Amino acid sequence: MKHLITLKVNGDDYTVACDSSRTLNEVLREDLGLTGTKLGCGDGDCGACTVLIDGDSVSSCLTLAVSCEGKEITTVEGLAKSGEELHPIQEAFIEKGAIQCGFCTAGMEMSALNLLKKNPSPTEPEIRTAISGNLCRCTGYYKIIEAIHSAAETMKEKQ
Amino acid sequence: MGLSRFDYYAPETIGDACELAGKLGEGTMFMAGGTDLLIKAKRRLLNVSAVIDIKKIKELNKITFDEKEGLVIGSTVTLTEIENHPLIKEKYPAIADAAAATANVQIRNMASAAGNLCNAAPSAENAPVLLAMGANVTVEGRDGKRIIPLDKFFTGPGQTVLKQGELLTAINVPVPPKGAGTSYQHISARGKVDISSVCVGAMLVMKGDICEDARIFLGAVAPTPMMAKNAQELLKGKKITEELLQTAGIEASKECKPITDMRASKEYRTLMVAVLTGRAIDESRRRAAK
Known part of the structure; x- marks a missing residue:
């Protein structure tokens, strides 16, 4: 069954004809060309596909695109909307060496955003819990935790 | 592997959802979060011909x-x-x-x-x-x-x-009875994220130090979540001591019927039922005292 749907991604409207059984991850990557969001396990375990829907982090691999009509979707591309100035979370990830191969990064950053929007001053255990659904096989997580701490500080200063 | 092809409906009332499910028949699945359903559909563990998304209700x-x-x-x-x-x-x-x-x-x-x-x-x-x-x-x-x-x-x-x-x-x-305390305890192979190897839920109704009523249920150690009947009985009418919660834990581990699978062995599960049941009783007792 095909549906003509309009998705609001990073503030832009996209109208796509998509089959009911396509995931948001497939439509973002294949139809909209927004390949910043990755596909890892496809089972909701690894977090590489994390995006925000109406402000909450979700696994885009387990979300049907048709179910997202009328909702605000934010992907990693929406972090640095202008394409020039990076988001404080992205700056911090670079600064602290929290990126190695980069495959988990988009998902990690979206989980960090989900956390910092709701809890601007997280403790280390809160950061660890917040990224417990994002697997990184390179960094050992310490640099990522440092980066999220640092991003929290910068974001508070900017406000 | 991608998802199998299915139709999608998003009714706005319970009545419409049930009507639709009745009409579409076999292969129609209700979906809330979809986090289990879509995995099963991807792995072809379920034959899904239509999904009724209930999130719009x-x-x-x-x-x-x-x-x-x-x-x-x-x-x-x-x-x-x-x-x-x-x-x-x-x-x-x-x-x-x-x-x-x-x-x-x-x-x-x-x-x-x-x-x-x-x-x-x-x-x-x-x-x-x-x-x-x-x-x-x-x-x-x-x-x-x-x-x-x-x-x-x-x-x-x-x-x-x-x-x-x-x-x-x-x-x-239901409203918890007066003097009730509850607890959830679980253990899994890798930290807190993994599916539980064993989980325990308990509710104790306390009058002072005495346990008037107890209900204990075990997860992941039988084909369905199961009641730890003997462990419950052991607690009723007694003062909860360190020794009693250990004895009740051991009793629960004798009642459970675990299997060995990818998450844990039968032996490990049996031991953990004893430990977690003890912890659940202890936390329930503490919460009841508050």
Whole structure:
């Protein structure tokens, strides 16, 4: 069954004809060309596909695109909307060496955003819990935790 | 592997959803968060011909509490909403604990407690506490509504008494008796994110130091969540001492019927039932004293 749907991604409207059984991850990557969001396990375990829907982090691999009509979707591309100035979370990830191969990064950053929007001053255990659904096989997580701490500080200063 | 092809519907009322499910028949699945359903569809464990998304049904997305009727959790309420709900945290802390211990942040933002029950994994994190608290579920279909006690709901791994076209609309939890304390305990191979190797839900009703009533349910150690009957009986009418909670734990480990699988061995599970049952009794007792 095909549906003509309009998705609001990073503030832009996209109208796509998509089959009911396509995931948001497939439509973002294949139809909209927004390949910043990755596909890892496809089972909701690894977090590489994390995006925000109406402000909450979700696994885009387990979300049907048709179910997202009328909702605000934010992907990693929406972090640095202008394409020039990076988001404080992205700056911090670079600064602290929290990126190695980069495959988990988009998902990690979206989980960090989900956390910092709701809890601007997280403790280390809160950061660890917040990224417990994002697997990184390179960094050992310490640099990522440092980066999220640092991003929290910068974001508070900017406000 | 991608998803198999299916049709998608998003009705706005319970009546429409049940009507549609009745009309579409076999292969029609209700979907709340979709975090179990879509994995099963991807792996072709289920033959899905149509999905009825219930997230647009507003009346399913609410949590209510009444001093007489108790707590009602609608079937699209997410685990995150349960985990953070001030009233649930205050009056039903173990329900919030179980929700918070399920899967990871993203999945909790999507998945519902009702879905966790309907998928009926023997390890379903949210089942043991709800069972210990005497919860029941409201189920609606084309032929009307029925209330099913949760301890009559599960029939086997992935199996429930739900008939084709029936929708679980709410989880109803009675007001905890005076002097009640509850607890959820679990253990898994890799930290807190993994599916539980063993989980335990308990409710103790205390009068001073004496345990007047006890309900203990074990998850992931039998084909369905199971009552630890002998352990419960052991506690009733007694003062809860360190020795008694250990004895009750051992009793529970004798009753459980675990298997060895990818998550844990039968022997490990048996030992952990004893440990976690002891912890659940202890925490229930402490919470009752507050």
